[in-house]
Amino acid sequence: MPGCVIQCSKVIVDERGEEVVSPLEYETIGLLGTNCGLNDPDGLARLNRLANDLGIDTIETGATLALLMEKGLAPWGDYAFMEAKLKALYTPSEEARFLAQGTARVGEALGLERVPVIKRQAISAYDPRVVEATGITMMITAQGADPTAGNAPRLETRAMRPEEILEASYTAQVNAAANDSLGLCVFGGSVTNKEVAFVVESVNAALGTAFSPELWRQLGEGVLRLEHRFNHLAGFTHEDDRLPGFFYREPVPPKGYTARFHPEDLGPLYERLHRD
Numbered sequence: 001m002p003g004c005v006i007q008c009s010k011v012i013v014d015e016r017g018e019e020v021v022s023p024l025e026y027e028t029i030g031l032l033g034t035n036c037g038l039n040d041p042d043g044l045a046r047l048n049r050l051a052n053d054l055g056i057d058t059i060e061t062g063a064t065l066a067l068l069m070e071k072g073l074a075p076w077g078d079y080a081f082m083e084a085k086l087k088a089l090y091t092p093s094e095e096a097r098f099l100a101q102g103t104a105r106v107g108e109a110l111g112l113e114r115v116p117v118i119k120r121q122a123i124s125a126y127d128p129r130v131v132e133a134t135g136i137t138m139m140i141t142a143q144g145a146d147p148t149a150g151n152a153p154r155l156e157t158r159a160m161r162p163e164e165i166l167e168a169s170y171t172a173q174v175n176a177a178a179n180d181s182l183g184l185c186v187f188g189g190s191v192t193n194k195e196v197a198f199v200v201e202s203v204n205a206a207l208g209t210a211f212s213p214e215l216w217r218q219l220g221e222g223v224l225r226l227e228h229r230f231n232h233l234a235g236f237t238h239e240d241d242r243l244p245g246f247f248y249r250e251p252v253p254p255k256g257y258t259a260r261f262h263p264e265d266l267g268p269l270y271e272r273l274h275r276d
Contacts, residue, residue: 004185012045021049030125031062036069037076047079050086061086063103063122071110114246119144119236129247129257132157136169139241140266140273142227148186150176158257162265170269174220181219221272228273238263238270 010023024045032051033044051058065082068074074081089096099106103122107115116123121144128135133152141149150173157165175193176186182199184192192199196216204211247259 012041012048014042020045021052024048025058027125028058028062031122032058032065032082033062035062035125036066036082038079038082039077040079043079043083047082047086050083054086054089056089059124060102060122063116064099064106067103067107067110067112067115070112070114114244116244116247117145118243119240121145126151126153127252128243128261129252129259130255132261133165133169133172135243135259136166136261136266136269137173139243139261139263140169140269141173142224142231142236148176149173151186162261163268165261166266166268170272173224174217176220177223178216178220181223225273225275238266241266 012020012022012024014020020042024041028048028051029044032038032047033041038044038047048058051061065085068081068085069076069078085099089099098109101109102120104115104117104120107117118138123138123145124147126134126138126147128138131153133155134147134150137150137152138145138147143149147153150169150171152168152172155165155168157168160168175189179186179189179192182203184199197213200211200213200215203209203215241263243259243261248262249258251258
């Protein structure tokens with residue numbers, strides 16, 4: 001992030017000590033690695049480098065490649081197959097155009113039922129059957145299955161009331177939108193979200209304004225409402241917020257949870273987002 005005073009990064013090197021890729025992110029490990037049955041971290045790093053060079057998202061890429069293996073076009077974890085598919089994207093061809101359409105369209109073309117998308121965007125490495133507050137965010141957020149729009153992965157939601165889970169998701173979304181609008185790092189939210197008064201005071205000091213700490217929530221909520229208004233005018237409906245059916249039918253080990261939340265359960269959040 002420009003201006004970050006920490007500038008941290010995970011650097012993956014090869015057997016000669018030369019950099020392969022930096023960083024190797026959680027989502028990449030989850031979607032391009034485990035999701036595809038790939039358990040070789042060095043191979044994963046090389047695929048990540050290819051994806052970076054191509055300028056493509058590793059979440060969408062991993063989900064798309066997994067569909068090809070789900071269809072039986074290659075064994076799970078077949079590194080050579082995955083590498084060949086990424087390298088195919090360098091040259092204009094029918095195969096490249098097909099793969100570049102993304103998870104939703106590739107899944108439809110292959111006739112698959114288990115296609116993990118919301119608003120036609122691939123779901124990240126937060127399973128909505130378990131990480132429920134983040135799952136709600138991914139369902140309702142205007143930009144598709146995006147956990148960065150409001151992530152709350154550490155909650156023990158099975159011990160919470162549904163309305164508490166909805167509130168946790170909404171608060172996370174407001175905080176994320178406020179951070180984004182002010183140019184603050186999402187990973188610094190553990191500090192900025194708890195020091196709202198200080199952040200607003202800093203804004204006032206820099207700009208000569210006199211905002212109250214309420215600016216934070218007003219800014220976050222205002223952004224969310226504008227995003228949802230845009231989607232509404234673009235033709236999206238609440239039905240587009242529904243998770244793929246297999247999340248409701250197939251339990252995930254080890255606790256056997258299935259998804260519990262449907263668009264019909266998100267009414268309290270819709271009311272907030274549709275206020276003038």
